Amino acid sequence: MNKIKFVVIGGALALLGAIVLSGQLSDPEPAATDKASATVGGDTLRVGVESTEPVFYTRGGTAKGFDYEMARGVAEGMGLEPEFVPMEFDELFPALRAGKIDMIGAQVTSTSELEREFDFSTPYFSTYVAFLTPEGSTIQTRRDVNGKRVAVVDGAIQESYLKEKYHNVEIVKAPNVGAAVNLIENGAADAFFHGAPYAQSIIKSAPTPLEEPIVYQVKDAPIGFVVRSGDQRKAQMDEALRDMILSGQWLRIKTDYFEADPLDDVFREKGS
Secondary structure (H helix, E strand, C coil), X not given: CCCCCCCCHHXXXXXXXXXXXXXXXXXXXXXXXXXXXXXXXXXXXXXXXXCCCCCCEEECCEEECHXXXXXXXXXXXXXXXXXXXXXXHHHHHHHXXXXXXXXXXXXXXXXXXXXXXEEECCCCEEEEEEEECECCCCCCCHHHHCCCEEEEECCCHHHHHHHHHCCCCEEEEECCHXXXXXXXXXXXXXXXXXXXXXXHHHXXXXXXXXXXXXXEEEEEXXXXXXXXXXXXXXXXXXXXXXXXXXXXXXXXXXXXHCCCCCCHHHHHHCCC
């Protein structure tokens, strides 16, 4: 199957622009770069991750994943040892509230609703969404979903986005990805609307043949790591992300998991 282009030059520039606007390219206060101060929450950074390719998975006994490597880089930049805690997506926020994890790294889109309760790091990716359809579907473009039954994972950002942008669809909620795919297989849904980075993994594991996903970018929907409101380590996280982007580490990780785009010159001009 063809790889999906998730990040184009404009997206990369937007990512860098978001960091510039948030002040992360300016010289931080000394306390923000003092790795000793990162030990406020101990020497370990407990990261909640969703066990789904390409976010977090194991291959040959080795942990891999885009968000896994990004979170590891952030933890190391803070002088902390990362500890990854895999769980279902709907378990992540309750675990963060309860203090069972320190940070969520699972392609979480920053929304005004979530920002009222949690803090987000500076962006490390942009939100891409996809419609997944059964083989032979008449849905060929995203406009074709009008009048159709569309499955979503209950509580995921795609549900609220679908309600806001698509007024002529019937939303069918599922507790998780597997259940949403089953809705397509059983004919209870015509499409499944979900995060695009998960699309190829879902297609590979689906019990029924699925078409190539219909993918597009959601504007002004940055993805960041999520921490409890007021976590003093957020400044260290932002600084570590800034260093990963300017050093070219972000680009290397992104290229490992998503189709390469001609971004090298863009990042080199920014100091990498």
